[in-house]
Amino acid sequence: MHLRALAGTLVPAMVLAGVLAAVPQPAQASVGVGIQAGPVRLPGVAHPGQSVALPPVSVVNAGTRPESIRVGVQRDPRGGGRPVPPSWVQPGVASVQLAPHHAIRISLQLTVPAGAKPGSYVGDLVATASGQLSVGHANLGAAAATLLEFRVAPDPAPGFWWSVFTQTLWALLIVLLLAAVVFAVRRSGIRVRVEREAVSYGAADEYGGEHA
Amino acid sequence: MRSLLVIAAIVVGGFLVIHVGKAVTAKDPPPGGHSGSTAVSLSTMQTYRTITVSPTAVTCGGYRRGAYPNRSKGAMGFPNGTCAVGNRVKGKDPIKITYNGMQGFVYVHAGWAMPNGNDVGTPWKPCSSTGQRAVRCTGPNGLPGYDQYMVRTFSPEAGMLTQITGNNVCDMNFRPAHGCYASRGNSQREGLYITGPSKIPGTDTAQSWTAWVIWTAEPQSIRHHPK
Numbered sequence: 144m145h146l147r148a149l150a151g152t153l154v155p156a157m158v159l160a161g162v163l164a165a166v167p168q169p170a171q172a173s174v175g176v177g178i179q180a181g182p183v184r185l186p187g188v189a190h191p192g193q194s195v196a197l198p199p200v201s202v203v204n205a206g207t208r209p210e211s212i213r214v215g216v217q218r219d220p221r222g223g224g225r226p227v228p229p230s231w232v233q234p235g236v237a238s239v240q241l242a243p244h245h246a247i248r249i250s251l252q253l254t255v256p257a258g259a260k261p262g263s264y265v266g267d268l269v270a271t272a273s274g275q276l277s278v279g280h281a282n283l284g285a286a287a288a289t290l291l292e293f294r295v296a297p298d299p300a301p302g303f304w305w306s307v308f309t310q311t312l313w314a315l316l317i318v319l320l321l322a323a324v325v326f327a328v329r330r331s332g333i334r335v336r337v338e339r340e341a342v343s344y345g346a347a348d349e350y351g352g353e354h355a
Numbered sequence: 356m357r358s359l360l361v362i363a364a365i366v367v368g369g370f371l372v373i374h375v376g377k378a379v380t381a382k383d384p385p386p387g388g389h390s391g392s393t394a395v396s397l398s399t400m401q402t403y404r405t406i407t408v409s410p411t412a413v414t415c416g417g418y419r420r421g422a423y424p425n426r427s428k429g430a431m432g433f434p435n436g437t438c439a440v441g442n443r444v445k446g447k448d449p450i451k452i453t454y455n456g457m458q459g460f461v462y463v464h465a466g467w468a469m470p471n472g473n474d475v476g477t478p479w480k481p482c483s484s485t486g487q488r489a490v491r492c493t494g495p496n497g498l499p500g501y502d503q504y505m506v507r508t509f510s511p512e513a514g515m516l517t518q519i520t521g522n523n524v525c526d527m528n529f530r531p532a533h534g535c536y537a538s539r540g541n542s543q544r545e546g547l548y549i550t551g552p553s554k555i556p557g558t559d560t561a562q563s564w565t566a567w568v569i570w571t572a573e574p575q576s577i578r579h580h581p582k
Contacts, residue, residue, distance in 0.1 A: 171409045171410050172409060172411050173407045173408060173409035173410070173411065173451075174407065174408050174409070175405060175406060175407030175408065175453075176405065176406065177403035177405030177406075177455075177456065178403060178404055178405075178572075179402060179403060179404075180402050180403060180456055180459075180574070181402070182574070201403070203403050203405065205403075205405040205406070205407050206407055206411075207409075217523070246403075267573070267574075269571065271569070273567070273569070277411065277412030277565070280412040280414050280415070280565065281413050281414070281415055281440055281547060281549065281565075281566045281567075281568060282411070282412045282565060282566065282567050282568075283408045283410070283411055283412060283413065283450060283568055283569070283570075284408070284466075284567055284568070284569035284570070285406045285407060285408045285569065285570055285571075285572075286406070286569055286570070286571040286572070287403075287406055287572040288404075288571055288572065288573050288574060289574055290574050
């Protein structure tokens with residue numbers, strides 16, 4: 144009798160507990176972002192006055208909601224190298240909308256001003272997901288950073304010197320060709336005689352000019 | 356004459372070699388080649404450095420301080436009213452920060468507190484009672500001054516509070532035994548204490564403010580990279 148009563152009480156309770164355990168509880172929303180672990184490093188060197196494409200950077204939405212993620216440059220909080228002025232690096236897009244757990248590669252353009260100091264530049268490339276604004280609350284955001292490294296050479300871009308070299312070569316070639324033509328004409332014996340014929344003024348009289 | 360023509364020919368030839376040489380490229384190898392091939396599938400560890408924070412927004416409650424008549428249990432008072440997200444004494448730490456990917460550090464900073472909607476108000480800038488002059492609190496006893504506010508984080512494992520400013524600083528609460536060093540799967544629960552300004556402009560009418568706290572997954576320093 145007691146066993147039957149106990150079973151009658153326990154079984155529904157166990158079934159209810161099982162059902163509760165099986166029903167997924169709503170997960171707490173999270174804001175999250177990821178960025179490639181490897182640094183963004185310019186192969187070779189950049190030159191003052193030059194604009195070059197940096198390797199693209201990969202970012203991922205690690206949160207549970209669609210996020211608008213933007214990429215920018217910040218000073219490396221741990222120091223090292225010359226700080227990268229944020230205005231030198233332009234991402235291909237100002238911000239990108241990403242679904243949860245989706246990733247994208249963002250192109251980067253490095254523009255080094257003509258007066259840039261040579262040396263090694265180090266900064267943080269930061270992807271920030273600021274989440275959706277919740278008015279009147281303390282809003283929580285996430286950001287992920289990777290190193291950005293490049294070197295600026297002390298001299299102008301090699302393209303400059305290459306263009307000077309090419310133009311000089313063209314000018315030299317034209318001069319040499321002209322000289323060759325002149326010499327060839329002289330050696331061939333061809334003579335071009337240019338004579339000036341005296342012109343007598345008053346010819347109008349001879350051809351019937353009128354006189355008052 | 357002949358030597359001159361020879362020089363001209365050399366110059367022209369060299370010029371052509373330089374320019375035409377640029378256009379010459381090697382052909383791609385045939386796909387697959389002549390030998391047999393087999394597909395190899397493998398997995399790699401996560402190559403992203405990620406951080407997640409949940410929830411996405413929290414409510415600051417437990418209002419204290421301020422001076423009569425600018426003191427209330429339902430709103431931040433003046434001067435230097437306080438509110439809390441969680442309760443350090445009771446072990447309530449409602450914010451969870453999770454780090455994943457390659458090892459690095461967890462940094463944290465606060466943004467300006469902005470008035471909501473069309474309310475008129477001067478933004479409050481985060482300040483610290485220690486550290487650089489640019490971000491130092493200007494109120495008495497290291498408390499926030501005019502249009503300043505202070506954010507401090509706490510965690511169940513840390514014995515002290517970490518003051519955060521607008522500059523990224525190492526979140527010492529993340530792993531108190533290891534500074535803010537983080538590796539794959541590390542997580543921490545944290546709470547916040549917010550202290551308001553000593554005073555605000557008389558023209559400010561805003562009664563609701565929105566603040567930001569942002570955690571950043573940082574790479575290891577350049578100094579730690581073996582080169």
